Amino acid sequence: MRSLFFEDVNRLGWRDIPAPKVEANHEVLVSTIAASCCYVDTMIISGNSPFEPPFALGHESVARVIDKGDAVEGLEIGDIVSVPYHRTCGVCPSCVAKNPLNCHEKEVPIFATYGMPDGSDFGGMFSESYRVPYASHALVKIPASVDPLAAVAAGDTLSDAWNTTVPHIRNKPDARVLITSNAGFGLYAAQWALAAGAQQVTYVDDDPLRLSVAKDIGAETLTWSDDLEVPPVYDVIINERQGEKSLRFCLLAGAYGAVVENVVIYLEDVSIPIEAMHYTGVTLRSSFSPTRNFLPEVIADLEAGMINPRAIESEVIHLEDAPERLVLPSHKPLIIFDKTVLKEASRDLAG
Ligand SMILES: [Zn+2]
Numbered sequence: 441m442r443s444l445f446f447e448d449v450n451r452l453g454w455r456d457i458p459a460p461k462v463e464a465n466h467e468v469l470v471s472t473i474a475a476s477c478c479y480v481d482t483m484i485i486s487g488n489s490p491f492e493p494p495f496a497l498g499h500e501s502v503a504r505v506i507d508k509g510d511a512v513e514g515l516e517i518g519d520i521v522s523v524p525y526h527r528t529c530g531v532c533p534s535c536v537a538k539n540p541l542n543c544h545e546k547e548v549p550i551f552a553t554y555g556m557p558d559g560s561d562f563g564g565m566f567s568e569s570y571r572v573p574y575a576s577h578a579l580v581k582i583p584a585s586v587d588p589l590a591a592v593a594a595g596d597t598l599s600d601a602w603n604t605t606v607p608h609i610r611n612k613p614d615a616r617v618l619i620t621s622n623a624g625f626g627l628y629a630a631q632w633a634l635a636a637g638a639q640q641v642t643y644v645d646d647d648p649l650r651l652s653v654a655k656d657i658g659a660e661t662l663t664w665s666d667d668l669e670v671p672p673v674y675d676v677i678i679n680e681r682q683g684e685k686s687l688r689f690c691l692l693a694g695a696y697g698a699v700v701e702n703v704v705i706y707l708e709d710v711s712i713p714i715e716a717m718h719y720t721g722v723t724l725r726s727s728f729s730p731t732r733n734f735l736p737e738v739i740a741d742l743e744a745g746m747i748n749p750r751a752i753e754s755e756v757i758h759l760e761d762a763p764e765r766l767v768l769p770s771h772k773p774l775i776i777f778d779k780t781v782l783k784e785a786s787r788d789l790a791g
C-alpha cells in the first residue's frame with residue numbers, strides 16, 4: 441500500500457509498504473478517506489522539529505473501519521470514524537483520569553502518536569490504511585448526517601481549536617476573543633468562537649488569504665506586525681502564531697482574569713511578561729491537545745451544524761501531487777484517498 445514518507449527536509453515521497461493487518465484483539469484496521477495537514481507537519485517537513493527522517497507522515501484523517509479484532513465493541517465494518525492523533529488505551533490510570541497523553545499502557549508508549557517517530561510501528565495517516573489499538577475506546581463514529589470531509593481534522597486541530605475556545609466561552613458568553621495565527625488552526629478557532637456566541641472575535645495574521653477567510657466567516661481582522669498592540673480587553677486568547685513576540689502580544693492583551701491558550705510548540709524557552717500577568721491574573725495554558733477527551737462533543741457540535749469546517753479548506757490535492765504540493769505553504773489542504781466521498785461533497789478534484 442502507499443504511505444507518504446518524510447524523506448528529508450522539504451522532500452516527501454510515496455513508499456510502497458506492506459499493508460498493515462489487525463495484530464491484537466482490541467485493534468481495528470481503517471482505510472483512510474481523507475487526510476489533512478496541521479502545523480506540526482509543516483514544522484516537520486521544513487526541518488523545524490527534533491525528528492530525523494525518514495518516517496511515515498500524517499496524523500489528521502477521517503477513516504473507515506475495514507477489519508476488527510474479536511474484542512472490539514461498538515464498531516462495525518464500514519463505520520466512518522474520527523481517529524485521535526494520539527493513541528489512548530482508555531483503561532490505564534492516566535486515561536481514566538482524562539490524561540490520555542500520559543497513557544501508561546505498555547503497548548502504547550508515552551505520548552504515542554501517528555506520523556512521528558514514537559518507537560512504534562503504527563505509521564502515519566497519509567497512508568492507505570493503518571491500525572488503531574484500543575479501538576472501542578479510541579475511535580468516535582461520525583454520523584451519516586455529517587460530511588466526512590468536514591470532520592477530517594476532528595482528530596486533531598479542529599478539536600484542539602474547539603477545546604481552546606468553546607468551553608471558555610460557554611463559561612463567559614460575553615467573552616471577547618483574540619486569536620493570533622499563521623495556519624489553519626486559528627481559522628477553526630475563530631469559527632468555534634463565533635458559533636459559541638463570543639461578543640467579539642479578533643483574528644490576527646499576516647497572510648492576506650487567511651485574513652480574507654477570517655473576514656468571510658465573520659471575524660474582525662488585524663494584520664500582524666512585530667509592533668502591533670491591542671488594548672487589554674480580551675477574555676479568551678489563543679496563540680497559534682510561531683515566534684516569541686506573538687506569545688508576548690497575547691499575554692499582554694488579556695483583560696482581568698483572562699485565559700491564554702498557547703498551542704505553538706516552542707523548541708526553546710521563551711520569556712513571558714510575568715509582572716504584567718500577575719496584575720491581570722492571566723492564566724496561561726500551554727499543552728498538546730488531549731483530543732479524545734472532547735472528540736464526542738466536537739462531533740456532536742458538527743452534527744448540530746454549529747460550524748462548517750470546510751470553509752477553511754485551502755485546496756484539494758490528488759494523491760499523485762501530494763509530495764510536491766505538501767512542501768508548499770497551504771493552511772488546510774485536503775488529501776483525498778477515497779474519491780467516493782466526493783460524490784456529495786461541495787468540491788471536486790478539478791485542477
Ligand atoms: Zn497536529
Ligand SMILES: [Zn+2]
Pocket residue numbers: 528529530531532533534535536540542543544545
Ligand atoms: Zn492509557
